[in-house]
Amino acid sequence: MAKKNKRALLLPEVISLIIAVIGISLVIFGLRYLYSNSYIDQETRSAQYLADKMQTILDSVKDKETTDLTIRGIFSPENTYFLTGWSVTDKKRPQKCYLNSCVCVCKADCQKDGFCRKISSNIEIKNRDYFYVPPAALEGRYHLEGSYEEVIKPEIPLPGKLISLNLEKKDSTITISHFTKIPEK
Amino acid sequence: MIKRGELTSTQIVSLIFAIVSFSILVYFLIVSNLKGNTEDEVCKLSVLTRATSPDIAQRLVPLKCRTKKICFSLGDDCKAFLGDKDVTNIKLPSNPEEAANKIEEISADALYTCWRLMGEGKLNLFAGIEKDYKNFISDFFKIDEAKPYCVMCSRLAVSENLKKHPEILSKVNLLDYMEKTKIKETGKTYVQTFTDKQVNSFPPLPPADFGNSKKQTDQIAITYMQLLVKDRDVLKTAYDKGVSSGLTVLIGGTQLQTLNPFGALSKGFGFKETAIAAIVTGGISGVSAGYSAWNNQIIAGQYCGEITGIDSEEQNLKYGCSVVAPLDFNNVESNNQLCTKIEGYEYG
Numbered sequence: 001m002a003k004k005n006k007r008a009l010l011l012p013e014v015i016s017l018i019i020a021v022i023g024i025s026l027v028i029f030g031l032r033y034l035y036s037n038s039y040i041d042q043e044t045r046s047a048q049y050l051a052d053k054m055q056t057i058l059d060s061v062k063d064k065e066t067t068d069l070t071i072r073g074i075f076s077p078e079n080t081y082f083l084t085g086w087s088v089t090d091k092k093r094p095q096k097c098y099l100n101s102c103v104c105v106c107k108a109d110c111q112k113d114g115f116c117r118k119i120s121s122n123i124e125i126k127n128r129d130y131f132y133v134p135p136a137a138l139e140g141r142y143h144l145e146g147s148y149e150e151v152i153k154p155e156i157p158l159p160g161k162l163i164s165l166n167l168e169k170k171d172s173t174i175t176i177s178h179f180t181k182i183p184e185k
Numbered sequence: 186m187i188k189r190g191e192l193t194s195t196q197i198v199s200l201i202f203a204i205v206s207f208s209i210l211v212y213f214l215i216v217s218n219l220k221g222n223t224e225d226e227v228c229k230l231s232v233l234t235r236a237t238s239p240d241i242a243q244r245l246v247p248l249k250c251r252t253k254k255i256c257f258s259l260g261d262d263c264k265a266f267l268g269d270k271d272v273t274n275i276k277l278p279s280n281p282e283e284a285a286n287k288i289e290e291i292s293a294d295a296l297y298t299c300w301r302l303m304g305e306g307k308l309n310l311f312a313g314i315e316k317d318y319k320n321f322i323s324d325f326f327k328i329d330e331a332k333p334y335c336v337m338c339s340r341l342a343v344s345e346n347l348k349k350h351p352e353i354l355s356k357v358n359l360l361d362y363m364e365k366t367k368i369k370e371t372g373k374t375y376v377q378t379f380t381d382k383q384v385n386s387f388p389p390l391p392p393a394d395f396g397n398s399k400k401q402t403d404q405i406a407i408t409y410m411q412l413l414v415k416d417r418d419v420l421k422t423a424y425d426k427g428v429s430s431g432l433t434v435l436i437g438g439t440q441l442q443t444l445n446p447f448g449a450l451s452k453g454f455g456f457k458e459t460a461i462a463a464i465v466t467g468g469i470s471g472v473s474a475g476y477s478a479w480n481n482q483i484i485a486g487q488y489c490g491e492i493t494g495i496d497s498e499e500q501n502l503k504y505g506c507s508v509v510a511p512l513d514f515n516n517v518e519s520n521n522q523l524c525t526k527i528e529g530y531e532y533g
Contacts, residue, residue: 011196018204039247042530049270049532056268070515072252072337075528077244160526164517181518 043076043107048115050074050158051105054083055117058103058167058174066168075160080107083156085176087122105158122173127153129180224251228529229302236308243312250302250529252337252406255295257288258344265342265404265514271533277353285356292341292511293363293375295407299338299509300379303409306507310334311411333412335524340514342404404514410523411507 050071057069074081085103086093093102094111101123106114130148156163156178166177228250235246254272256263259279266272275291277284303310311334347353363375371378512520 014197014200018200038245042247042249045532046530049530052270053268060267068515070517072527072531075526075530160528161524162514162517162520162527 039076043074043081046074047081047105047107050083051103051115051117054103054105055119058119058121058123058176061121061167061169061174063169063172066166069165069167071158071163071165073158073160073163074105076107078107079157079159081158082106083125083158083176084110084154085119085123085125087124087173089122119174121169124173124175125154125156126175126177127156127180128177129153224253225298225302232302232304232308232310235310236304240312243310248310248336248528250336250338251533252529252531253295253339255291255339255341256344257291257341257347259346259350261344261346263342263344263403265340269531277347281350281353281356284353285358286362288353288357289359289362290366292357292359292407293366295339295341296363296509296511297368297375297378299336299407299409302338303336303411303507303509306411306509309413310336312413333410333523333525335411335527336409336529337406337527338409338509338529339407340404341407341511342514348403402513402515405511406514406520407509408512408520408524408527409507409509 053071061067083103083105086097086101088099088101094104094114094116096102096104096111096114096116097118100118101121102116102118103123104110104114104116110116129151131151132146133149134146156165156176163178166179168175168177228248231247231249235243235248238246251271254266254269256266256272256274257277258274260276262274263272275287277287300306343354363379365374367374368378512523514520
């Protein structure tokens, strides 16, 4: 006669266990499905893709070469993505760049949410932008309507549309320039 | 003796078999089926999901439409797609006639596929993206506060080697191809399909000179654009004015020359809630030397009229214009005038 196993699993317990496992799996699958269908996933993957693409393009530019490039920005409701980069000599570069020059596509903080790719040359980012100076701030100048002052920023915004860039490589330094049009009055 | 309810080895094995069989069935029904879906089907599904979602929820439903990258070449790669992944390389035959025909076929198909996937202009896709659509259309569709949204369905480029073969590119005649070639699905020509069978052929094109025509590009983007208006009368007035004033409609600075299917009877045509053909000018400026099909004048599918969406009535955004057109990818300014934002994604 077989010895009775007091610790054996009973049918209702097994069924409950199975239902619990299936339930948890469904919840995990559902959450994963929701995430993969969200803008967040699309944004993140687009940013990664653009970072990879920029790495390939920048590494292919030859010395003394100048070229125009059209890229597509990142479609996101907040519109906060930007393109930037650091040379290996720049001490302010994020740790993500390790001991390399790098090009990054970031949302807010490159160290936290950026996608950085190492590049073989030094890099300089020039976003020629304009900011509006209202008349009150123009002391000593006789402007009635205010004016636009030029400012060069080391970050190029990446809104969800096409962006025109100019690439120039000189003495192992690649310069990415972007020009923002002065807003029409 | 076995306690009542205790599992026997047979029961355990049966249970394991049942679970494994169920898992395999689920896998084949769901996972493999999803993988089997083409990108187009996934895109179409996301378009329908977006269009049937309440406006407030549209922001949460991304359009899962990937921009296809097609490279026309003679065996080499397209410089325009440097760094891009999942590029479809179309190696053209050496015979210029056949090569040109291949370019026409793929280009026309890209236009039609984009139009079809986006619901032929009749689905409300962007009402919930931003809420500041007010007084959308002003005179002649020249919209100062316009926020037209776009989906870039595909990018078509020519390789460096192909650019050196004008005998191929000069033979490309997309307009002619679309007039004469039937789509298998519809049994109608591309032109008839785009125009609800109202148009069989294009009338002689008016001369177009909108500047920038000397600038060359090696890449075009098949782009779907939609803008919404709250009031049918606004659309009607703008459209009628456009038709009666030289068949010209301006959308965000890009000029659409609307073909009138009834020729001189423009008064009788008026506003039609149906598909109409249009020629986009100014948005594109010629694809490399001799790429005459896209030089200055290009065919576009356009629909102006009532659009379908769950909350459209609530927001009064029941009417709109949708256009699918090949645009010069490198003409950033012109593209951005037509598209405030571009949805979809590029990664593979």
